[in-house]
Amino acid sequence: MKRMTCRSIGLDCDYIIEGETEEELTKNALKHAWENHAIKPNEMTSEMKAKIRDNIYAI
Numbered sequence: 736m737k738r739m740t741c742r743s744i745g746l747d748c749d750y751i752i753e754g755e756t757e758e759e760l761t762k763n764a765l766k767h768a769w770e771n772h773a774i775k776p777n778e779m780t781s782e783m784k785a786k787i788r789d790n791i792y793a794i
C-alpha cells in the first residue's frame with residue numbers, strides 16, 4: 736500500500752491519497768486533483784508529477 740498527502744504536492748488540502756501501487760496512487764491523485772481542485776490531468780505540471788513521485792511512501 737502506498738500513500739501520500741495532497742498537501743505534499745503543493746495544495747492546501749489534508750486529503751490522503753492511497754493506492755496499492757505507485758501507478759494506482761498516481762491515478763487516484765489525478766482523480767482527486769480533478770474532483771476537488773479542478774485540476775485536469777493534462778494541466779498537471781511535470782513539477783507536480785515529480786512531487787507525487789517524490790512524496791509517495793509505503794505503509
Ligand SMILES: [Zn+2]
Nearest residue numbers: 741748750771
Ligand atoms: Zn486535495
